Amino acid sequence: MSDAIDEYFDAALELVKSAGNLITEFTTGCKEYKLKSSDIDLVTEIDKKVEDTLISGLSTRFPSHKFIGEESVADGAKCVLTDDPTWIIDPIDGTLNFIHGYPSSCISLGLTINKEAVAGIIYNPIVNQLFTAKQGQGAFLNGQPIHVSQVKDMRNAIISFEAGTSRDKDKQHAVLENFKLIVIKGQGVRTVGSAALNMAMVALGGADAYFEFGIHAWDIAAGDIIVREAGGVCIDPAGGAFDILSRRVLCASSMELAQEMSTVLHQYYPERD
Incomplete structure (x- = not known):
């Protein structure tokens, strides 16, 4: 193969x-x-x-x-x-x-x-x-x-984050609540306007985690394998297994960081691809 x-x-x-x-x-x-x-x-x-x-x-x-x-x-x-x-x-x-x-x-x-x-x-x-x-x-x-950075906790993490393109009010509420959360708990926030490049930055070690609700399979398919091959993890933002069609993603430099974030993030569940 x-x-x-x-x-x-x-x-x-x-x-x-x-x-x-x-x-x-x-x-x-x-x-x-x-x-x-x-x-x-x-x-x-x-x-x-x-x-x-x-x-x-x-x-x-x-x-x-x-x-x-x-x-x-x-x-x-x-x-x-x-x-x-x-x-x-x-x-x-x-x-x-x-x-x-x-x-x-x-x-x-x-x-x-x-x-x-x-x-x-x-x-x-x-x-x-x-x-x-x-x-x-x-x-x-x-x-x-x-290779990913291997940061293991939010207080030492630069977290990539996007507002997305949806005007749905529930989605916007989750975006604003999570932005406040990252500002308080994280070391820094970055946004580059591309899901794929956010994931690439995690793989590179420039950022330590990235999550988003409402993206699509085409935004994250390449990033998934690139992050994992760089030593990182991709999971569902609520802590379960990554599902490429769920329109939800959380990737991080370590499972410890991913799991910590999954316990504090405000969740949003868009319609699946």
């Missing part, structure tokens, strides 16, 4: 790097966009072009593989995860950043087999950050090994 994963990964990496050229044409921002679920949930033609590039290239190379793409789902495709090799794609994670020219957006591409992430690529072409991981082979930034 590892030889097959290597073959899948190499083909995907070539396509991701090529698709990154579509993003770098807009380093000062992309002003043409459409609204999706709210006035802060946006999509551009570049999102669609990147996703089309990845799906077209991978389906040509591996015709039996399945796909879950953010823009495909937005256009009506079903979000179905089977045991088959499945590519889970966010063509531009951090679209709001991309539109404004804030240089924290990325292509996120995860591969699951038997419903488990076995390879991941997170690529921010604007600042040339390429995070990669394959099952059992470690995690890397631009080809150099990376």
Whole structure:
């Protein structure tokens, strides 16, 4: 299986790097966009072009593989995860950043087999950050090994956190309560506007934990394997097993930190993917 994963990964990496050229044409921002679920949930033609590039290239190379793409789902495709090799794609994670020219957006591409992430690529072409991981082979930034910080408690932790794109009042209440909690209990708060890059920062050791409610499988599939291969953990924010379709994630540098956070976070349960 590892030889097959290597073959899948190499083909995907070539396509991701090529698709990154579509993003770098807009380093000062992309002003043409459409609204999706709210006035802060946006999509551009570049999102669609990147996703089309990845799906077209991978389906040509591996015709039996399945796909879950953010823009495909937005256009009506079903979000179905089977045991088959499945590519889970966010063509531009951090679209709001991309539109404004804030240089924290990325292509996120995860591969699951038997419903488990076995390879991941997170690529921010604007600042040339390429995070990669394959099952059992470690995690890397631009080809150099990376590892989580191993911080074990909130008082010593930098915690990454996002408000998300939902205007749901229950969700907003949980966001505000958790922000207050982190300010009081954590060492620091960071927000970069991309779930995938937040997870990459945990893998790198730059942040110690990240959690969010309301994200989707395509936001976190690549980050899941990259964090785990860097020595970290991914769990449900309430402390149970990580479920890629739950739209809930908590990743951390250690199980001790993850479990401490799970006991104090205000929970929110969005509709599943």
